[in-house]
Amino acid sequence: MVQKSDVQEYNRDYESFRAHYDDLAKIAAREKRRMMNHICVRVDDIDTAEMFLGDSFGISNFIRLDGKLFKGEKKLSVAWVSEEMYLELMEPEQKQEIGYDTGCSHPIGHLSEVGYFIPDMDSELERLAGLGWEVIDAIEEPGRRMIKLDTEKPSGFPVELIEIKFDEEELKQG
Numbered sequence: 001m002v003q004k005s006d007v008q009e010y011n012r013d014y015e016s017f018r019a020h021y022d023d024l025a026k027i028a029a030r031e032k033r034r035m036m037n038h039i040c041v042r043v044d045d046i047d048t049a050e051m052f053l054g055d056s057f058g059i060s061n062f063i064r065l066d067g068k069l070f071k072g073e074k075k076l077s078v079a080w081v082s083e084e085m086y087l088e089l090m091e092p093e094q095k096q097e098i099g100y101d102t103g104c105s106h107p108i109g110h111l112s113e114v115g116y117f118i119p120d121m122d123s124e125l126e127r128l129a130g131l132g133w134e135v136i137d138a139i140e141e142p143g144r145r146m147i148k149l150d151t152e153k154p155s156g157f158p159v160e161l162i163e164i165k166f167d168e169e170e171l172k173q174g
Contacts, residue, residue, distance in 0.1 A: 025164040028117035030171045040088040040112040121163040
């Protein structure tokens with residue numbers, strides 16, 4: 001049974017993550033620049049991956065994200081690894097098979113995407129389309145857009161663009 005204190009702690013951690021996430025998006029919007037904000041790795045078992053990363057490399061305090069997920073995603077968790085970057089773990093709905101043999105004795109995660117905050121989604125999509133990038137999935141909510149892009153010619157990984165709209169007063173607050 002989930003304890004009330006566990007739910008409260010999760011809510012506090014989640015709100016802290018979202019506040020820092022939004023603060024970085026404000027910087028990208030205010031400075032009108034792209035800002036790499038995360039790298040996502042596909043993993044077979046998110047619980048095991050979180051434990052391994054914590055025990056082995058001190059990457060801990062993963063937060064499970066709720067809400068809309070891109071097609072094929074089952075679970076997501078995130079942990080800040082620097083002031084501007086977080087590591088995202090994604091457990092897919094179906095076990096990965098194609099391209100999953102790494103030559104290691106055990107299968108490991110694969111880079112799933114590189115994410116950027118961007119100040120103007122439409123102009124960035126237009127710019128990237130000219131370079132051969134195509135939209136493969138999108139999540140749109142009021143004031144927020146997340147778009148996954150890839151190229152017909154394999155680039156090695158998709159890109160996720162994140163645009164969050166702020167009013168002028170929010171941008172001044174930093």
